[in-house]
Amino acid sequence: MRRWVAAIGAAALVTLGASVVGTPAASAATSATKTTDNIKVTKSVTPGTVTRGATVTYTSVFEDTNAVDRYLNKITDVYPAGFQYVPGSAKITASGLVTGPSTANVTPTVDAANNRLSVSGSWLLADRWLAENKDVTFEVSYTVPPNAQPGTYDSGLRFDVFSFQTTQVFDPIGVHVTVDVPNAATTTTVQVPPTATAGQSVELKALVSPTPDGGTVQFRDGATDIGAPVAAAGGTVTLPWTFATGGTKSITAVYSGAVGFAGSTSAAGTVKVGAPDATTSTTVQAPATSITGQPVHLTATVAPAPSGGTIQFRDGTVNIGAPVAVDDGVATLSHTFGVAGAKSVTAVYSGTTGFAGSTSQPVTVTVGDRAPGDVLTSTTVTAPGSVALGQAAELKATVTPADATGTVQFKVGAGSIGGPVAVVGGVATLSHTFPSAGEKAVTAVYSGGPGYVGSASPPAVVTVTGGGTGTGSLEDIFAS
Missing domain, CATH: 2.60.40.10 (Immunoglobulins)
Structure with missing residues (x-):
């Protein structure tokens, strides 16, 4: 009669939400109690805080809250994704028996795709029903995956009340395991050119070791950020940067840190930035006409007169001879055109310290063929x-x-x-x-x-x- 009353009184399905994996909880509770259809269940986990590869044990205690007996036909433990069942760890214990506690090791069914482990069978009906002062305890252990991300992992619980097979669902139930992953120490170094010129781009580089899985590097000039943070993919970060003003720059690289990796800041690298280069203009002089085989003199003038650099004369996009050193702003080249036609001659100044490069406007040299018998002079x-x-x-x-x-x-x-x-x-x-x-x-x-x-x-x-x-x-x- 007590069994029929229990069956009739079985509650409808109760669903409390989906399992949360790797998301910090408001409070990392290691125990939770729920009551339904006069059954109180308390699920707990030990230890509450673990590291990767550790073993955790979940214990679920089922109690009858009134004088009517209850029978469990199936218990399903919902465990965090990625956790691995420890073979042989699942067992059922019934307390309050005349002969003392009764414990049985059981072989569960593991549904890895849904992160569920279930035990069921007629053995639950033999002498492990729920009554006053007679509880049932289900215990099972899991291994934390070696690549688990740090955070809190919730679990759930489902169970069937015998007779009408009503499934009670508490998923998640609010029992959390906290996985603590100590961050590996990192070292960040910065590589910068010793000198630069204001207005000209240079490359700043940072190296993070050991190679992290994520995070960013923020370059800084003293306490001032340089550009935006750059992703630390592969542990090597580069940033093209143009200093707007001259002076001595103290450059550091600050690694933000990432999952499993601590942040770090490099020692400072010094860049001496010079004043912007002076703008130059280049002009080219050449005879308006010539003939094949006749040497002509090409002259380039750079203003203001620089103290170095070279001039590359060109016919269109083709170089004429080798670069010529600039002496007091002037470079001269003697050249013989071998083919008749209109030649578009330009002079390209390379630039030098304190002077920017520049290119002249083209001048045209019309080259004709030498008449047979004419003597070159x-x-x-x-x-x-x-x-x-x-x-x-x-x-x-x-x-x-x-x-x-x-x-x-x-x-x-x-x-x-x-x-x-x-x-x-x-x-x-x-x-x-x-x-x-x-x-x-x-x-x-x-x-x-x-x-x-x-x-x-x-x-x-x-x-x-x-x-x-x-x-x-x-x-x-x-x-x-």
Whole structure:
């Protein structure tokens, strides 16, 4: 009769929610008590705090809360995902028997896909029913996975009351295991260039060891963040950075830490940042015409005059010769075009310490084919190294071969000096008074004659001294 009353009084299904895995609970309770259909169940876990690979034991105690007997037909323990059942650990104990407590080891059914372990069978009915002063205890142990994330892990409990097979569900039940994973110590180092220039990008690098699974690195200049945090994937972090101002920068890298890894801060690296490079402009000079096989002189001028760097002359995108060192802002190259056609000549300045690079606007050299039988010539110019302002200087052009006829046009920069001078015996001379002080680049351009190909000399520099207003710099040479 007591059994029928118990069956009729069986409660409807009670569901308290889904299992929570790896999410911190409001309070990491290690025991919870629920009551339904005059059955009180208390589930507990020991120990409450563990490390990876440890063993935990869940104990569920079922008690009858009135005089009517209750019978359990199935007990299902809902355990945290990833936990592994310890074989042989499942057992049932009945207390309050005349003969004393009765304990039986049982073989459970494990449903790993749903994280459930169940025990059932007629043995629950033999002498392990619930009555006053007669309780049933179910005990089972699990191993915490070696890769468990730190946090709290809830569990659940389900059981069937015999007769109508009513399933009582407490899932989760609020019994938590806290997995404590000590963070591994990390070391962060920073790698920075010893010097940099304001306005020019450099690379900042940080190395985190041992290699973490996550986290970020924040670069800092003193106490000021540099850019945004960068993901520490693979333990190596790089950040392209442009310093806006000069000065000495103290750069550190701060690793945030991640699951299983402690944060760390590097020792400081020093970057000495120089002032921004001065902007330069480059111009190129070349004859408007030439013929194949005839040397021409290409001249590039960089302003303001830098103290180093090179000029690469180009025909379109093709380099002409090797880079030429810049001397007091000027670089000159003698070049012979081997193929006729229009040549787009530019000069590319490489830049140097304190001076930014620059590229000239193109100039066109129209190269024709040399007529059969025409003789190539070469021209040189000589001039005094210095002359006083207002004093006439003798400029001399020598054309080879000496029997070439025609004229020579003397020039200072791109400007002509006087008119064409006849070539006699391979020589042309001009007396010239410079109107201002400074350094003057003098060239001689041979026009060519019957059977002879024209040519141009490299420049000769004349320093004009005295009470003029010239700067004495090659910056004004090609404007003279």
